[in-house]
Amino acid sequence: MPYSSQALTKLIEALRKLPGIGPKSAERIAFHILKSPPQESEALVSAIMEARWSIKACSICFFLADTDPCPICQDKTRDQETLCVVEDSRDVLAMERAGAYRGLYHVLGGVLSPLDGVGPGDLRIRELFERVKEGGIKEVIIATNPTMAGDITAAHLAQQLKAIGIKVTRIAHGLPVGTELELADEVTLTFAIQGRREI
Amino acid sequence: MPYSSQALTKLIEALRKLPGIGPKSAERIAFHILKSPPQESEALVSAIMEARWSIKACSICFFLADTDPCPICQDKTRDQETLCVVEDSRDVLAMERAGAYRGLYHVLGGVLSPLDGVGPGDLRIRELFERVKEGGIKEVIIATNPTMAGDITAAHLAQQLKAIGIKVTRIAHGLPVGTELELADEVTLTFAIQGRREI
Numbered sequence: 261m262p263y264s265s266q267a268l269t270k271l272i273e274a275l276r277k278l279p280g281i282g283p284k285s286a287e288r289i290a291f292h293i294l295k296s297p298p299q300e301s302e303a304l305v306s307a308i309m310e311a312r313w314s315i316k317a318c319s320i321c322f323f324l325a326d327t328d329p330c331p332i333c334q335d336k337t338r339d340q341e342t343l344c345v346v347e348d349s350r351d352v353l354a355m356e357r358a359g360a361y362r363g364l365y366h367v368l369g370g371v372l373s374p375l376d377g378v379g380p381g382d383l384r385i386r387e388l389f390e391r392v393k394e395g396g397i398k399e400v401i402i403a404t405n406p407t408m409a410g411d412i413t414a415a416h417l418a419q420q421l422k423a424i425g426i427k428v429t430r431i432a433h434g435l436p437v438g439t440e441l442e443l444a445d446e447v448t449l450t451f452a453i454q455g456r457r458e459i
Numbered sequence: 460m461p462y463s464s465q466a467l468t469k470l471i472e473a474l475r476k477l478p479g480i481g482p483k484s485a486e487r488i489a490f491h492i493l494k495s496p497p498q499e500s501e502a503l504v505s506a507i508m509e510a511r512w513s514i515k516a517c518s519i520c521f522f523l524a525d526t527d528p529c530p531i532c533q534d535k536t537r538d539q540e541t542l543c544v545v546e547d548s549r550d551v552l553a554m555e556r557a558g559a560y561r562g563l564y565h566v567l568g569g570v571l572s573p574l575d576g577v578g579p580g581d582l583r584i585r586e587l588f589e590r591v592k593e594g595g596i597k598e599v600i601i602a603t604n605p606t607m608a609g610d611i612t613a614a615h616l617a618q619q620l621k622a623i624g625i626k627v628t629r630i631a632h633g634l635p636v637g638t639e640l641e642l643a644d645e646v647t648l649t650f651a652i653q654g655r656r657e658i
Contacts, residue, residue, distance in 0.1 A: 263534075263555055265525040267510045274506040277499060278488045289477045291549050293507055294514055294523055300476060301511050305504050307473040308492060311466045312500050315493055324493055326464040335462075350490050356462055 268294075320391070322367035322384050324349040332356075332365060339363040341398040345388065345417065347371055347405060355403070363401075366391065371409040372416055385417070392426055399427045406433045406451075467493070519590070521566040521583050523548040531564060538562040540597040544587065544616065546570055546604060554602070562600075565590065570608040571615060584616070591625055598626045605632045605650075 268290060275286040293301050317323070318330035325331060332338065332352070342363030346352055352365050368383045380386075391397065400421050404410035418428045433451035435444055444452070467489060474485040492500050516522070517529035524530060531537065531551070541562030545551055551564050567582045579585075590596065599620050603609035617627045632650035634643055643651070 263522075263524075263530045264552060265510075265514050265523065267506070267513045267525055268523070271506040271510040274503040277495075277503070279491050280484050280487060285479050287549060287552070288479060290510065291523070291547070292478045294510060294548075296476075298511065301507055304473040304476070305507055307466070307470040308500055308504050311464075311470040311489065311493060312497065314466045315464050323462075324464065324467070324490070325462075326466055331462045348490070348494075350486060353463060353486070 317367070321365045322349075322369060322387070323352050323365055340396060342401065343388075343391065343397050343399070344401045344403050346403050347410065351403065361401075368404070368413070371404055371407075371413040373409045380416070383413075388417070389420070389424075392421065392424065397426065399429060401429050401431060403431045516566075520564045521548075521568060521586070522551050522564055539595060541600065542587075542590065542596050542598070543600045543602050545602045546609065550602065560600075567603070567612070570603055570606075570612040572608045579615070582612075587616070588619070588623075591620065591623070596625065598628060600628050600630060602630045 271290045271293065272283070272286045275281055275289050276283060281289070293304070314326055315324050316328055318325050318328055318333055320329050320333045323330045323332060327334070339362050343366055344355065344361055344363055345366045345368060346355070347368055347370060349367055352367065355361050355365075366384065366388050368385070368388070370378055370383055372378060372380065372383065392400065400417070402414040402417055404413045414430055418430070421428045432455050433448065434455050435441065435448060435452045441449070470489045470492065471482070471485045474480055474488050475482060480488070492503070513525055514523050515527055517524050517527055517532055519528050519532045522529045522531060526533070538561050542565055543554065543560055543562055544565045544567060545554070546567055546569060548566055551566065554560050554564075565583065565587050567584070567587070569577055569582055571577060571579065571582070591599065599616070601613040601616055603612045613629055617629070620627045631654050632647065633654050634640065634647060634651045640648070
C-alpha cells in the first residue's frame with residue numbers, strides 16, 4: 261500500500277500475529293486503537309506489560325498466576341490427593357469455570373507430538389513424576405484434549421503412572437451436551453457407546 | 460473466577476474492548492501474549508504506542524497518516540479536480556487497494572445520525588465546503604456506505620454541493636461481483652435495475 265502509514269502497517273502486522281486475527285480484523289482493530297480515547301490504548305498497553313511482568317508459571321503446577329505457588333496450589337481446602345493433568349493454563353480456567361473439580365492441577369505445557377519435535381523432555385512430565393513420587397497423590401486424572409496427540413500423551417502418562425502404582429483415569433469422551441446425535445462424528449459416537457453408563 | 464490472576468483478568472478486559480473480540484478470543488489472545496517470546500509482546504506494545512504517537516489526521520483531508528499533509532494530498536500526480544468523500548480512513552485504504560480512483564479524498568469522520576446525536580457539526584462537513592469553495596474541485600464523488608445513514612448523509616451533502624454549482628456523483632449500488640442474483644436483497648436488486656447501463 262503506497263499511501264498507508266508506516267506506523268499503521270507495523271501495528272497491523274503486530275496485531276496479525278495474534279491468534280484468530282486475520283488481515284481485515286487487524287486493520288479494524290488498528291483503526292479502533294487510533295480512534296479510541298488515549299486512555300483506552302494506554303490501558304491496553306499497560307495491561308499487556310503488567311501481565312508479562314507479573315504473571316509467572318507456578319513452580320508446583322505450572323499454572324500461570326500472579327503468585328508462586330499459585331492460588332490453587334495454596335488452597336488447602338482443595339482435595340490434595342487428586343491431580344488433574346491438562347495441556348495448558350487455559351484448560352485450568354475452563355475446568356474451574358465448570359466448577360466440577362476440586363483437586364489440584366498439573367499443566368503439561370503441550371502434548372507429545374513427534375512430528376513437531378515435541379518429546380517428553382519438552383513437557384513438564386519429569387516434574388509431574390516428582391510430584392507424584394513425593395506421595396499424597398492417589399489419583400491422576402488425565403485431561404489432555406481428545407485429539408490424536410492428546411490421546412497419545414494420555415496413554416504414555418498412564419502407562420508410566422500405573423507402573424508406579426498410581427490410579428490413572430481419563431476424562432470421559434462422548435456427545436457434548438446440547439448437540440444432536442445425527443451430527444456427531446463416528447469416533448465420538450463410538451466413545452459415547454463404549455463409555456455408556458447405567459441409569 | 461476466584462483463581463484467575465488479576466493481571467490476566469485486566470488484560471482480557473482490555474482486549475475485549477477491541478472490535479470483534481469476544482470473551483473466548485480475548486482469553487486466547489491473552490494467553491498467547493503470555494506465552495509468546497517477550498520480543499513479540501514488546502513489538503505489539505511499541506507498535507501501539509508508535510501508532511498513537513506518530514499517526515495524525517491530515518489537516519486537509521483528515522486521512523490518518525504519518526505526515527501532514529498526508530501522502531495522498533502531497534501527491535501532485537493525482538487528479539486534483541476530483542474529491543471522493545468517505546466515512547473514515549479505512550475507506551480510503553479500501554479504495555486505494557482497489558486502485559480504481561486517482562483523485563483526492565475527504566474523510567468525514569462518520570455519517571449524519573440524529574438518533575445517535577451526530578449532526579453536521581460533528582463531521583468534517585464545514586471543512587469539505589471550505590475545500591470546495593477554494594476552487595479547483597470539479598466533481599465530488601460521495602462514497603459513504605450504502606446504509607440508511609450513509610444515504611441520508613449523501614443526500615444532505617449533494618443538495619448543498621449542487622447549490623454552489625459543483626457536480627456531485629454517488630458511487631454505484633448494485634450486485635457485488637461474485638454473488639448470486641437469487642441471494643441479493645430487494646433493495647440491492649432495485650438499485651441494480653435502476654442503475655443498469657447499456658453494454
